[in-house]
Amino acid sequence: MTMRRMLAPCLAAMVLASPAVLQAQQNPEEVAQAYFAHFRAGEMDRVAALMHPRPLESFRTFMLQMMGEDGLDETPLAGRDDLATMPADSFFLAFTESAGAQEEFGDMFSTLEVQPLGHVAQGDSLAHVVYSARLEFMNQQAQQTTVLTLRRHRGTWLVDPGDGLMNMMGGGLMMLMMSAGMQAGILGGLDMDDDHDEDMDDDYDHDEEDDEDDDDEDDDEDEDDDDEDDDEDEDEDDDDPPAS
């Protein structure tokens, strides 16, 4: 057996097992699952790697137009003259880091659970994955069945979360995040009434304690004044000539 014949199966195995081929073999549901797993872990570089070029380019164009030169001066991206020329995925990462998205949404996304249910194909190049998503925000559970679009790009499925800041930063989970926020706001408003009453009671008690303390202080001051008066009287007595 020649060296070439021995190496051929090895080379074939390497090609077949390469990440590009593995990704090409991934179905839309698997890509969506991986995308959300990276979101949950805060691995934004891997999130960007699974995004289709279309939304990345659209996002860069939109943000540069919206912020303009003056606007950029007020962001951590100020001073960078390569924003218009850097790759769109690098722009997305730079903006995400500068916006502190991970700090802002990290706790929320760390609770994200996703279960793909299937997909609807639209032609050969679009797949809409329907999935059940759940996350926790301010101790409130929000759940929603929603849809994520994927597009074919060079034989692989890549995510298109849609245009706009919220879609890009929220990974297509905007509606779920809004639902969670509103639920937390609704219940927070209801809880606040009870907590507010408790706080009012606590403040009232504290005020009462303060009043008592003030009274004590006043008493102490009065005692001090009395003591001073006594001292003065004694001094005066000392100063007075002895009675003859």
Add this chain to the structure above:
Amino acid sequence: MTLTRILRGALLLLCVCASRAAAQDTPEAVVQRYYETFKNGDFAGNAALMHPDALEELKTTLTGMAALPGATEDLEFREMFGVSSIEEMRALPAPVLFERVLRNQLEGEMRAILASTQVTILGHVMEGDTTAHVVYRMRMDFGGQTLDQVQVIPLERASGEWRVLLTGSLAGMMGSMPSEPR
């Protein structure tokens, strides 16, 4: 054969065919009709395509909110529901209540926006045997902006027919609101 018998037979055939067609309605067909009722302002037709459990859930939430102190004294309450007391509201059938809410909320500019909205049904994904999630693209123009989004809506069978459920976000928010015990 008399004319009456012929007509009776034709009507019977029409009813049988209509009911069979309705029973065979796909989830996609129901959603298509559902959005057409928004475009046409057929709010009673819209309520008829909602799942009865979803309508009852909505009624429970709305009556719970109406039970909050001072709610029924609000003019908007009377305008929206066409009743002047919570007792009258409780007596309304859930589909009628839902229809009144839609009629109150979806008039004027909203009607115009909905009338021009384009909905393209793309397909559905089953969740188990009883729930279908219909995927559609919605294009809506309002205030110079265009919303072009792929969305999903859930349906469940009720008496053999596919009927529309509340979306997850609305159901979740309703779960957070005060509601009357059923």
